[in-house]
Amino acid sequence: MSEFPVLSLTIVLPLVGAGFIFFIRGEPAFVERNARWVALWYSLATFALSLVLWVLFDTSTAAFQFVDKTAWMTNPNIAYHVGVDGISLFFVLLTTFLTPLCVLASWRVITSRVKEYMISFLVLETAMIGVFSALDFVLFYLFLEAMLIPMFLIIGVWGGTNREYAAFKFFLYTLLGSVLLLLAILALYLEVGTTDIPDLMERLQRHPLPEGMQRWLWLAMFASFAVKMPMWPFHTWLPDAHVEAPTAGSMLLAGVLLKLGGYGFLRFSLPMLPDATAFFTPLIFTLSVVAIIYTSLVALAQEDMKKLIAYSSVAHMGFVTIGIFTLNTQGIEGAMMVMLSHGVVSAALFLCVGVIYDRCHSRLIGHYGGLVHRMPVYAFVFMVFTLASVALPGTSGFVGEFLSLVGAYQANTLVAVLATAGVVLAPAYMLWLYRRVIFGNLTKEHLKDILDMDAREIAVFAPMVAVVMLMGIYPELFLAVIRVTVENLIVQAGGALDAAPVTAMLQR
Amino acid sequence: MDALYVAAIFSPLVGALIAGFFGRLLGDRAAAVIVCVSVGLAMLAAFVVFYDVALMGRPRGIELFTWIDSGAFEVSWKLRFDTLTAVMVFVVTTVSFVIHVYSIGYMAHDPHIPRFFAYLSLFTFSMLMLVSADNLLQLYFGWEGVGLCSYLLIGFWYTRPAANAAAIKAFIVNRVGDIGFAIGILAIFFTFDAVTFDAVFAAAPNYVDTTIEFLGTRIDTLTLICLLLFIGAMGKSAQLGLHTWLPDAMEGPTPVSALIHAATMVTAGVFMVVRLSPLFEYAPTALAVVAVIGASTAFMTATIALCQTDIKRVIAYSTCSQLGYMFFAIGVSAYSAAIFHLMTHAFFKALLFLGAGSVIHAMSAEQDMRKMGGLWKLIPLTYGVMWVGSLALAGMPFFAGYFSKDIILESAFAAQTGVGNYAFGLGIATAILTAFYSWRLILMTFHGAPRADEKVMAHVHESPKVMTIPLVFLALGSVFAGYIGLRIGMVDAGGAFWRGSIFVLAEHDALAAAHDVPGWVVSMPTVFAVAGILLAFVMYMLAPDLPRLVAARLRPVYLFLLHKWYFDELYDAMFVRPANLLGRGLWRSGDGALIDGVGPDGVAAAALDLARWATRLQTGYLYHYAFAMLIGVAAMVTWYLLAAA
Numbered sequence A: 001m002s003e004f005p006v007l008s009l010t011i012v013l014p015l016v017g018a019g020f021i022f023f024i025r026g027e028p029a030f031v032e033r034n035a036r037w038v039a040l041w042y043s044l045a046t047f048a049l050s051l052v053l054w055v056l057f058d059t060s061t062a063a064f065q066f067v068d069k070t071a072w073m074t075n076p077n078i079a080y081h082v083g084v085d086g087i088s089l090f091f092v093l094l095t096t097f098l099t100p101l102c103v104l105a106s107w108r109v110i111t112s113r114v115k116e117y118m119i120s121f122l123v124l125e126t127a128m129i130g131v132f133s134a135l136d137f138v139l140f141y142l143f144l145e146a147m148l149i150p151m152f153l154i155i156g157v158w159g160g161t162n163r164e165y166a167a168f169k170f171f172l173y174t175l176l177g178s179v180l181l182l183l184a185i186l187a188l189y190l191e192v193g194t195t196d197i198p199d200l201m202e203r204l205q206r207h208p209l210p211e212g213m214q215r216w217l218w219l220a221m222f223a224s225f226a227v228k229m230p231m232w233p234f235h236t237w238l239p240d241a242h243v244e245a246p247t248a249g250s251m252l253l254a255g256v257l258l259k260l261g262g263y264g265f266l267r268f269s270l271p272m273l274p275d276a277t278a279f280f281t282p283l284i285f286t287l288s289v290v291a292i293i294y295t296s297l298v299a300l301a302q303e304d305m306k307k308l309i310a311y312s313s314v315a316h317m318g319f320v321t322i323g324i325f326t327l328n329t330q331g332i333e334g335a336m337m338v339m340l341s342h343g344v345v346s347a348a349l350f351l352c353v354g355v356i357y358d359r360c361h362s363r364l365i366g367h368y369g370g371l372v373h374r375m376p377v378y379a380f381v382f383m384v385f386t387l388a389s390v391a392l393p394g395t396s397g398f399v400g401e402f403l404s405l406v407g408a409y410q411a412n413t414l415v416a417v418l419a420t421a422g423v424v425l426a427p428a429y430m431l432w433l434y435r436r437v438i439f440g441n442l443t444k445e446h447l448k449d450i451l452d453m454d455a456r457e458i459a460v461f462a463p464m465v466a467v468v469m470l471m472g473i474y475p476e477l478f479l480a481v482i483r484v485t486v487e488n489l490i491v492q493a494g495g496a497l498d499a500a501p502v503t504a505m506l507q508r
Numbered sequence B: 001m002d003a004l005y006v007a008a009i010f011s012p013l014v015g016a017l018i019a020g021f022f023g024r025l026l027g028d029r030a031a032a033v034i035v036c037v038s039v040g041l042a043m044l045a046a047f048v049v050f051y052d053v054a055l056m057g058r059p060r061g062i063e064l065f066t067w068i069d070s071g072a073f074e075v076s077w078k079l080r081f082d083t084l085t086a087v088m089v090f091v092v093t094t095v096s097f098v099i100h101v102y103s104i105g106y107m108a109h110d111p112h113i114p115r116f117f118a119y120l121s122l123f124t125f126s127m128l129m130l131v132s133a134d135n136l137l138q139l140y141f142g143w144e145g146v147g148l149c150s151y152l153l154i155g156f157w158y159t160r161p162a163a164n165a166a167a168i169k170a171f172i173v174n175r176v177g178d179i180g181f182a183i184g185i186l187a188i189f190f191t192f193d194a195v196t197f198d199a200v201f202a203a204a205p206n207y208v209d210t211t212i213e214f215l216g217t218r219i220d221t222l223t224l225i226c227l228l229l230f231i232g233a234m235g236k237s238a239q240l241g242l243h244t245w246l247p248d249a250m251e252g253p254t255p256v257s258a259l260i261h262a263a264t265m266v267t268a269g270v271f272m273v274v275r276l277s278p279l280f281e282y283a284p285t286a287l288a289v290v291a292v293i294g295a296s297t298a299f300m301t302a303t304i305a306l307c308q309t310d311i312k313r314v315i316a317y318s319t320c321s322q323l324g325y326m327f328f329a330i331g332v333s334a335y336s337a338a339i340f341h342l343m344t345h346a347f348f349k350a351l352l353f354l355g356a357g358s359v360i361h362a363m364s365a366e367q368d369m370r371k372m373g374g375l376w377k378l379i380p381l382t383y384g385v386m387w388v389g390s391l392a393l394a395g396m397p398f399f400a401g402y403f404s405k406d407i408i409l410e411s412a413f414a415a416q417t418g419v420g421n422y423a424f425g426l427g428i429a430t431a432i433l434t435a436f437y438s439w440r441l442i443l444m445t446f447h448g449a450p451r452a453d454e455k456v457m458a459h460v461h462e463s464p465k466v467m468t469i470p471l472v473f474l475a476l477g478s479v480f481a482g483y484i485g486l487r488i489g490m491v492d493a494g495g496a497f498w499r500g501s502i503f504v505l506a507e508h509d510a511l512a513a514a515h516d517v518p519g520w521v522v523s524m525p526t527v528f529a530v531a532g533i534l535l536a537f538v539m540y541m542l543a544p545d546l547p548r549l550v551a552a553r554l555r556p557v558y559l560f561l562l563h564k565w566y567f568d569e570l571y572d573a574m575f576v577r578p579a580n581l582l583g584r585g586l587w588r589s590g591d592g593a594l595i596d597g598v599g600p601d602g603v604a605a606a607a608l609d610l611a612r613w614a615t616r617l618q619t620g621y622l623y624h625y626a627f628a629m630l631i632g633v634a635a636m637v638t639w640y641l642l643a644a645a
Helices: A006-022 A028-056 A086-105 A114-133 A137-158 A163-192 A197-206 A211-228 A237-244 A247-257 A259-272 A274-300 A305-325 A329-360 A376-389 A396-411 A413-419 A421-438 A455-473 A476-493 B002-026 B028-055 B083-106 B113-131 B136-154 B161-192 B197-207 B221-236 B245-251 B254-264 B267-275 B284-305 B311-331 B335-362 B380-394 B400-414 B418-446 B454-459 B465-487 B510-514 B519-542 B546-553 B555-562 B564-598 B600-617 B622-644
Strands: A065-073 A078-084 B060-070 B073-081 B211-214 B217-220
Touching: A006 A028, A006 A065, A006 A078, A006 A086, A006 A114, A028 A086, A028 A114, A078 A086, A078 A114, A078 A137, A086 A114, A086 A247, A086 A259, A086 A329, A086 A455, A086 A476, A114 A137, A114 A247, A137 A163, A137 A197, A137 A247, A163 A197, A163 A211, A163 A237, A163 B600, A197 A259, A211 A259, A211 A274, A237 A247, A237 A305, A247 A259, A247 A305, A247 A329, A259 A274, A259 A305, A259 A329, A259 A476, A274 A305, A274 A413, A274 A421, A274 A476, A274 B564, A305 A329, A305 A396, A305 A413, A305 A421, A329 A376, A329 A396, A329 A455, A329 A476, A329 B060, A376 A396, A376 A421, A376 A455, A396 A413, A396 A455, A396 B060, A396 B161, A413 A421, A413 B161, A421 B161, A455 A476, A476 B060, B002 B028, B002 B060, B002 B073, B002 B083, B002 B113, B028 B083, B028 B113, B060 B136, B073 B083, B073 B136, B083 B113, B083 B254, B083 B267, B083 B335, B083 B465, B113 B136, B113 B254, B113 B267, B136 B161, B136 B221, B136 B245, B136 B254, B136 B267, B161 B197, B161 B211, B161 B221, B161 B245, B197 B221, B211 B221, B217 B221, B221 B267, B221 B284, B245 B254, B245 B311, B254 B267, B254 B311, B254 B335, B267 B311, B267 B335, B284 B311, B284 B418, B284 B564, B311 B335, B311 B400, B311 B418, B335 B380, B335 B400, B335 B465, B335 B510, B380 B400, B380 B418, B380 B465, B380 B519, B400 B418, B400 B465, B400 B510, B400 B519, B418 B519, B519 B546, B546 B555, B555 B564, B564 B600
Parallel strands: none
Antiparallel strands: A065 A078, B060 B073, B211 B217
8 A cells, every 4th residue: 555664663663662672771770761761752653653544544445554465474374464444443543542651651650670661561562553453363363472471471570469360360361262262263274275364354255154163263262352352251350460460551451452352353253254243142242231230230349449440341341242243333333432432441540540559559449538639630530531431421431332332222122221231330330439539538647648640640641531532522533434444344244234124123 | 693502502611611620720709700701691692592593483503513423323513492492591591690690609618619610610511502402412411411510519518428429329310310311312213213303303203103122022112212211301300219319419509409400400301301292292101101200209209398307408309399290291291381380490499599598608507497497587688589489489379480380280180181180189289288398498497486506696697799689680580480481472372482392282282271271270279379378387387386296196107208208218228238239249259259269260279189189199109100100011902902803
């Protein structure tokens, strides 16, 4: 497409930055300072580059854009093949948007092994961008696995007291899923004869696999995506991982890594295995509804702020899976919007927890109370994201949640009605959390001289607030990019482009 | 010209943003003035809008920009100005402005003035967005917006646990209703493939007598949709079952109560149903439900108001009750009567609340009527306006409430249906209760011997001008609003004034019939109201021991009413505690024991067991190994021999 390989450059740039940091030598203080600044500048440059992708993106086609293809192995025929479409573009942007904020969020907090920490984040960024833009299944798998290593290290090295258990649980779950995904990739290759994703899509559209085969492959992929998502009952790694991860780790975990499940369903399960998708839709709906109600109730009982937000993430992801499997425009676009919104909002909420954790070294709700007296700016920011999390109209959370409900209602009324239970339970646990942390009298001794957010922290939150409002008031900016790709996807997945045949449902 | 219309809606938002973000820079006084000016400008613009749209008959729509466009689901930010909107914008901005000005005085000693005013005008903006919405989703935006602002304002004094609890309760109970509204919107989109009013209204007649699949059963399409939407209206307008948040909302500062009750929140449900009259008209079953719920609420909450001792709570329950009147008016298709009552009620309810605020202000923040009494000479102006407000509320002739309440009761009677009669009967019964508790309030507060301690009594003083002038203005409104509304033809049969913004089927025109009801129907509400007032005089002036005797004799009834029909206790036992228990249980046993126990922890433990078992084989004794080898060799040889044979 374009002469200049913008996308490939976006993928490689953080890695180059990591290389730079690796070779910084000298006094520890000097190394630390430079590691931070290099990481910040490289991640910012990457973000700028990814904005170029958005600007140059052609919204009128569902084809992959900014494609780069270089042969890698001949037998089997595996290539370095990357490109983005309307679905993956925003995941790339989400990654590049969050990474500099993560670097900034870790600016003062991380004091040990700063160099290695920053390298981990930049490597992680490359892997994340890579996984969303890979157009070869093997390449996708490589990036997917590559992501696990820095994340494992971030939790295991810079995490909390119980970090080994969390890291192990995270690894065990995701690895099991990945192994089955690898099997699925091998099977697809043996059946179809290619690992190239556009090629696979095209061939499978023309000659769909037999239904039995589709189901086995679908389940193998499901194992991986459901863990990543995470869907109930594969979610228990998430609260532990979040609780132990450092703030910035939680931000990327919630913001980007959780989106891999949804992305996987959209990229592989739906277009490649349409018959199996239709067959397993009831399963997905059931698990999603259970997730929404179950985890919302569990969130009510949490005493640890990070755990509460982690459980709320699982509930939100329930809306995503419902939306994806409605196979209609509103459902899938809604699911996309929920994922993008959740990417920013949950990252911001974890950062909100991080702000007070840095000051008091506790995540327990009971250790706080009355913070608004000393931290009005913080109270405001926290309120904005709380409201976005409960999907107040005008914030990003609403657009996606409502669209996915619109989609769900057309696919299955019962699912839509049950899912609205989340609409009541979400404010119950979020406002209860907010009340206990922010409102009330400031009586606790250790909070008496707590400081409000400083300029650096405000600078981190400001863009997030802006994006949340923008996405809520003028989501067209995002929907316009997604639209054509989603329509194409629905055709591929055999869904109904138009709303369900309404007239048939009505009876005189 | 468009700019003026936009300003009528968005000016309060600008004020809110300035006060909210720069309040500390500007200082308390400047922030308050800026907000008041912004709402005042909106009010002036609203006058022009009212003249242009309602009186001159020039409706218009102003499209701002696309909001959500996903497949057939297309929604824009668009302002719709027809007569109904113009009336609502007029009422909301006027009453809001008065309350804003009053708040300058009432909140003068509060440390968070800019924040308060920012919330207040944001509240006004949300309500304006709600009434000027051109589609259901924008209506929902305003709907949730007022929900948010009520949450923020009820919990404004955030150090009080009761205020925080009430704020959360308001938000969540409203959300329960919102589920109905949301599912209603989903059903509308599913049916009509659109959510803009024009498209939905145009298509509505085509769906009469169709059925739709809902949760496995087939239901009449429009009945289902209307009932779902009405659940939303019940939440916002505090109707039977979802009313529990409203009395608790008293935890907010008094001007907030006035705003919630008069202008910006509880009327939203009434407005929504009236706005959707082209749908409800084709769903007679839903209308009957609306009438029954409305009438029952009117009666039930009036009985609760009899026994409350908090001055604001009495008025709060009277709001529920009056909203009930509006809903049963809707239920008999007298939509314009409902809006008429909404308008007059806005004036006299704001007056009553601000008057109560003036009392509380004078009494050093005391709200319990049992600790008041003997105030009328000390704060004569407040006393006077409370009389005016109560007369209007009780529906005494020539006061605003008289015109609107009478037309509602007459319409209910004229409807000549079962539910109409039910509503009429309860409406009349409520009239006597209303008059009784209103004068109970006046007599307990202002008459008799002072029951407060001397320090408080020495402090009692009339409020400053910035508070009394708004009171006088609202008092004038409470006197004349009804007459003016009648003169401009708000409740004329046929609804020419509304120019199609309210839709009534010809055979449903209860208003037309209401003009020919027998004379006893017309005079009955007044007679009953006078009886209620006299009863209050007897019980609280002439024989002050009587209330205690009655309470003692009818103790179960008294307790039942005092505990507000035990709704809170019931909900706590049915929903709140089970949800918490369930959450804890699912977490500990579901996530902890079951999923983790069988899943990762279980697998890990099993792997460890296996490893331990394997290590036990390695004893280190040579003869153990030799023995194992021997068995192995024997087994292999056997295998070979058998396989060869």
